[in-house]
Amino acid sequence: MTKKLTYSVAAIALAAASGAAHAEDLTLCWAAWDPANALVELSKTFEQESGHTMRFEFVPWPNFADRMLNELNSGGQLCDLMIGDSQWIGGAAENGQYVKLNDFFAAESIDMADFIPATVTGYAEWPKGTPNYWALPAFGDVVGWTYRKDWFERPEIQADFKQKYGRALGAPATLEELKDIAQFFQGREIDGTTVYGAAIYTERGSEGITMGVMNALYNYGFEYENPEKSYDLPGFVNSAGAIAGLEFYKELYDTATPPGSSNWYMGENIDAYKSGQVALQMNFAFIWPGVEADPNVGGGKSGYFPNPAGPAGHFAQLGGQGISVVAASKKQDAALEYIKWFAQPEVQEQWWQSGGYSALRAVVEDPGFAGSQPYAQTFLDSMAIVKDFWAEPAYASLLLTMQDRVHNYVIAGNGTAQEALDGLVEDWTEVFEDEGKL
Amino acid sequence: MTFTPIDKAARATPPAMARRIRGLSDRTIAWIFVAPSIFLLLAVNIFPLIWTIRLSFTNFRVNRPNNDVEWVGLRNYQRILTDEGTWATMQATAHFLIWTIVLQVLIGFALAFLINKKFRGNDLWTTIIVFPMxxxxxxxxxxxxxxxxxxxxxxxxxVAFFTGADPASFSMIGDVMLAPWAIVIADTWMWTPFVMLICLAGLRSIPNSIYEAAECDRASKWRQFWTITIPMVLPFLMLAVLFRGIENFKMFDLVVQLTGGGPGNTTTLTSIDLKREAFEKWRTGYSSAYAVILFVTVFGLASIYVKALNKVKER
Structure with a gap:
């Protein structure tokens, strides 16, 4: 009798324990933006299939890095899954904050070759260019441009433009053309309202102006380092081309942006565009589904084009994130289950349909993809030309010094472009010296 | 028979504890009472201060727990004090500090002087004025x-209404010349009522008999203002300046929301810069040295000021 009771109790305890192991409360941390809402909806399928409960911690972009890096650095257990910015990968990998996923990928037959190469390098690898994976590419994103197609198509505006510039008004192929168009619209009266040229990134506090100015610098000849020698900066960061690129961005800001746009990032640019203040908008691709659905500017009134080429090349700033398992989490098995579920082609297809930018090649290389949305082709073209900022463990120091230098020149108008980039070389050199890399 | 609160407390003390306490000296009992406060002070103030000073001589980064921590001597201090950016930040802080205090004291005192007069709706106006703070x-x-x-x-x-300028022709927070004034104006709007309240307390503490005596001596209103009102309100004014000075040296939230420290570094105050170094760049050793420099600066200035305040009070 006693034996029977013991077995019964043990069986119940075992069942309870195994039940607990299978039904976890998982918390996924990400930025508070439209794609996050789409992911909440998408994750309901995972909850039904797995029995786990999903919770979400979303932080607005300007505070996202502050809040989440604090969480990672303090070994906090708030997040089991982190969709962290691409630049965090180096620090998170070297400081043991993310779980390395190579064995998991091998066991579950998740092949990184199935994802867009730029997203694998940008979101998953550390060190870059090596097959060491710390994340699954979760959300492909890139800086591109939105324009008011309905304004561009007006005969009187087209005629004015043609008369002034001697060419037809359309999506620009080069940065110089883009500047012409933005200047053309600056201060123009449209439907009785004064409108402006372009909303560009100028935000100072987090990463805004850097994410914006890079789209000019890359295409004018800026390079992060000597391709032949790592961390060799002089002559690459402050090359003649880079200086011209920075001067271009300042001229664009001075002559073709709305008044008061001295500290604008994603949200402000969206507001300016949707409210009809500007003809062009620089922003990450994640906003395009929202633009298309907007009653004022959606439904065919807007067009999309990749960041235009410059005299030295054709690149665009990479955005987007990978999804990682937080090393401090006590629910790593359940978190890995989520990644396994998320990597499935049918879930990735659903992800794209619901407003998320899948990085899975099976989705984006599908013959029907390019025509599936008005912006789909622009997304594909843009993802083919991406470059990303430093992803070093010291990325925050590198980013914030660049924010200071660029904002100080472009927005405050202090000094020259040469001085700003020379100063940046000094700052970055000091950072790498502190890191022991120089 | 009625019991005072002390009697009630004595009766409520269990006899065993009362016996034990009876055996302790006054000094010991005093220590028992003071010890928790001393412990808290050491744990919350003194220990972190000593720890910060220690960290300020290292290259420690809190986000790199696996890295070796090296002793770098005075290098952090040298870097901070020779960095042009730090001095620009100090200048921005000084500009903000001086102008907010000057404007708040002048406007706050003027408002207190007006509110101190008896008129209809006096209380309503006081409430409206105090609202921003x-x-x-x-x-x-x-x-x-x-x-x-x-x-x-x-x-x-x-501004456009009074000057005829185009409203879109200037940006208070996007212009290098205007942004420092933008934060001064916002802070003055918010905190002038605080200075006004302190001045009002000072004005109301002056006995009417002094003014009556002055009236008997045929002193003019102007003379009464400079020889009675100002000297007697001065300690209150100086206290207001001390409070606002300390508060504005630490100013962070209002300015971050308003300008984010920009354009460029124009409105980057020391507290914003320090937060950026400590919790965005994660240069813990460097930011510890920065914090120590600021602490010494504020402590030194506040000590000098408090001595002056005491002298004024003694007069």
Whole structure:
């Protein structure tokens, strides 16, 4: 009798324990933006299939890095899954904050070759260019441009433009053309309202102006380092081309942006565009589904084009994130289950349909993809030309010094472009010296 | 028979404890009472201060727990004190500190002087004037960004109304020349009522008999103001300056919401810079040295000021 009771109790305890192991409360941390809402909806399928409960911690972009890096650095257990910015990968990998996923990928037959190469390098690898994976590419994103197609198509505006510039008004192929168009619209009266040229990134506090100015610098000849020698900066960061690129961005800001746009990032640019203040908008691709659905500017009134080429090349700033398992989490098995579920082609297809930018090649290389949305082709073209900022463990120091230098020149108008980039070389050199890399 | 609260407390003490306490000296009992406060002070203030000073001589980074911590001597201090950016930040802080104090003291005292007069609706006006300081600084910063908006902002429209300038032709928070004044104006709007309240307390503490005696001596109102009102309100004014000085040296939330420290570094105050170094760049050793420098600066200035305040009170 006693034996029977013991077995019964043990069986119940075992069942309870195994039940607990299978039904976890998982918390996924990400930025508070439209794609996050789409992911909440998408994750309901995972909850039904797995029995786990999903919770979400979303932080607005300007505070996202502050809040989440604090969480990672303090070994906090708030997040089991982190969709962290691409630049965090180096620090998170070297400081043991993310779980390395190579064995998991091998066991579950998740092949990184199935994802867009730029997203694998940008979101998953550390060190870059090596097959060491710390994340699954979760959300492909890139800086591109939105324009008011309905304004561009007006005969009187087209005629004015043609008369002034001697060419037809359309999506620009080069940065110089883009500047012409933005200047053309600056201060123009449209439907009785004064409108402006372009909303560009100028935000100072987090990463805004850097994410914006890079789209000019890359295409004018800026390079992060000597391709032949790592961390060799002089002559690459402050090359003649880079200086011209920075001067271009300042001229664009001075002559073709709305008044008061001295500290604008994603949200402000969206507001300016949707409210009809500007003809062009620089922003990450994640906003395009929202633009298309907007009653004022959606439904065919807007067009999309990749960041235009410059005299030295054709690149665009990479955005987007990978999804990682937080090393401090006590629910790593359940978190890995989520990644396994998320990597499935049918879930990735659903992800794209619901407003998320899948990085899975099976989705984006599908013959029907390019025509599936008005912006789909622009997304594909843009993802083919991406470059990303430093992803070093010291990325925050590198980013914030660049924010200071660029904002100080472009927005405050202090000094020259040469001085700003020379100063940046000094700052970055000091950072790498502190890191022991120089 | 009625019991005082002390009698009640004595009766409520269990006999065993009462016996034990009876065996202790006054000094020991005093220590028992003071010990928790001393412990808290050591744990919350003194220990972190000593730890910060220690960290300021290292290259420690809190986000790199696996890295070796090296002793770097005075290198952090040398870097900070020779960095042009730090001095620009100090200048921005000094500009903000001086102008906010000057404006708040002048306007606050003037308002207190007016409110001190007896007139209809006096209480209502006091409540209305005090309203801004009841708001959160972050909220104030946020709505002043709207007020300063060149295209829709009320501030620009008011300026345009009086000057005839185009409201969209200037940006208070985007212009290097105007941004330092934008934060001064917002802070003055918010905190002048605080100075006014302190001045009001000072004005109301002056006995009427002094003014009556002066009237008997045929002293003019002007003379009464300079020889009675100002000297007697001065300790209150100096206290207000001390409070506002310390508060504005630490100013963070309002300015971050308003300008984010920009354009460029124009409105980057020391507290914003320090937070950026400590919790965004994660240079813990460097930011510890920065914090020590600021602590010494504030402590030194405050000590000198408190001595002056005491001298004024003694007069």
């Amino acid at each position: 009841m708001l959160s600084p972050a909220v104030v910063g946020n709505f002043w960004t709207f007020l300063y908006q060149p295209q829709i902002g009320l501030f620009n429209y008011v």
